[in-house]
Amino acid sequence: MTSCAEPPAPPAPSGASLWRHRDFRRYLTGQTASVAGSSITQMALPVLAVVHLDATTAQVAWLAFLGQLPPALLALLAGALADRYSKRRQMITSDLVSAAVLTTVPVSAALGTLTLSQLMVVAVVQGAASGLHDAAAISLLPSLVDRSLIQRGNSRVGALFAIAAxxxxxxxxxxxxxxxxxxALLGDVASFLISAGCTARIQAREPARARPKNGRLRDEIGEGLSYVFADDRLRVLTLVNATTSFALGLLNTLWALYLLRTLAVSATAFGVLLGLGALGAAAGALAAPALARRWGPGPMMLTALAITPLTQIPLLLASPGLAWQIAIGAALFLQLACAGAAGTTQRSIRQIVTTAGMQARMQAVSTWLTAGSRPVAALLAGGLGTWIGVRPTLTAGTFLLLVPFVVLARSPLRALRHMPDRPPTSPRTGRDPVLSPLARGTAPPAVPTPARPEDDRHDRSPGGDAT
Known part of the structure; x- marks a missing residue:
C-alpha cells in the first residue's frame, strides 16, 4: 500500500492528465489502499474464525451475513448524511472507526481473549462504518473533477480497484x-489510516449544501428516493444495478463451491481464475470511455449485458480438467470486462445527470437496492442448491442475468449515443440551483476541461456497484 504524502504541485494546466491532479490522486490513493486492505480482511477473517476459533459452517455464514447487513440497512441514511454534512469528514470518521474496531482483533488474539462473538461485533461495526464511508466516497468524486472528466475518472477508479482487490x-x-x-488484519488497519490521511489532504471545496427546510433526515431520504424514481435515466440504471446484483449474488454464493468441489479445481487454479477476473474488470473499466465514444454508452452497455449470460455457458457445461479451467478463466475475464465497462459507464451517467446536492442520496438508493438484494439472493441460492442441486441453481442464475438486459433494452437509454452533458436545470434560473461554484464556473474547475470537441469530452467512468 502506498502513501499519499507528496510535495505540493502547481495547478494542472488545461488538458492535463488526471494523474497530475493532486486531489484526484490523493482520493484515488486513499480509496485504492482501502480496497486492498478490505481484501486482506476478507481473506484473513474467515481463516481466523475457522482455524483458530473452530467456527461451524453456520457461524461462518452468520459472520458473513452480519458484515453485509449494515450497508444494506444504513445505505439511505448514509446518503442523506453525506448530502447534508461534509463528505470528507464522514469518510475520515468512518475510516478511523474501522481502524479502531479492527485493531481490537489482533490485540485480543495476542492476549488469548478473542471470541467469535467479538468477531461478529467487529463485523457489524465495520460494516456500518464502511457503508457510511462508501456513500460519501462515491459521491465525492464529481466535486473533484469537471463533469466532462467524470467517465475518465471512474474508468481509472474502476481499473485500480479491481487490481487492488x-x-x-x-x-x-x-x-x-x-x-x-x-x-494480518493490521494491514487493513494501516489501509484505513492511509485512506483517512489522503482524504484529509484533499483541498478542493465541496459543493455548497442547501439548508434543509426541516431537521428530519427521513424527509431527505424520501427526497432521494423520489428524485431517483422520478428520473427515467436514474430509475432504469438503478433497476439494472439491482437486478444484476441479485443474479450475481445467487451465482456467486455457489460459484466457489461448484468449482472447488464439483469441478475439482485446485486452490492454486482457483486463485489464477480470480486473478484473470480482476484483469478483465480492470481492462473493461479502462476501455469503457473509448467504447462509449465509438459505439455510444447505450449500445455499449446493452451489448455488455447481452454478453454476460453467455459467459456462464462454459461453467454450466464444464467437467473436471485443464481445458475447461482455461475456458472458464477466459469466460470470467470476458464477464468481468463487460461488468467493468458497463458498470463504470452507468455510474458516470448517473453522476453526470444528478445535481450536486443529491449525489450521495442518488447513490445511496442504488446501494440500498443492490446491497439489500445480496442476502436474499444468498438465501435463495442455498435453498435452491439444496432442493434442485448446484448446477441447476447456477443455470437459474444465468437466466436471471437476462433481466437487466431486458430492463435496459426496453428503455430509451438503449439508444444513448453520447454521454449526458449536465444535470437538469432549474426552470426559473436555467441552471442547477445546488451546483458548486466550481461547476457553475465562478472558480476554476478542479480539473480543467480538456481542449477537445464537445462530443469528445464526455469520457469518464465501485460496486455493485457490486457494490
Missing part, C-alpha cells in the same frame, strides 16, 4: 501465512 487478497494470504490471521 486482487493484490489485497494475495497480500492477505501472504500475511496470514507469515504473521497469522490476527496480525
Amino acid at each position: 486482487t493484490a489485497g487478497s494475495h497480500l492477505g494470504a501472504a500475511l496470514t501465512a507469515v504473521l497469522g490471521p490476527g496480525r
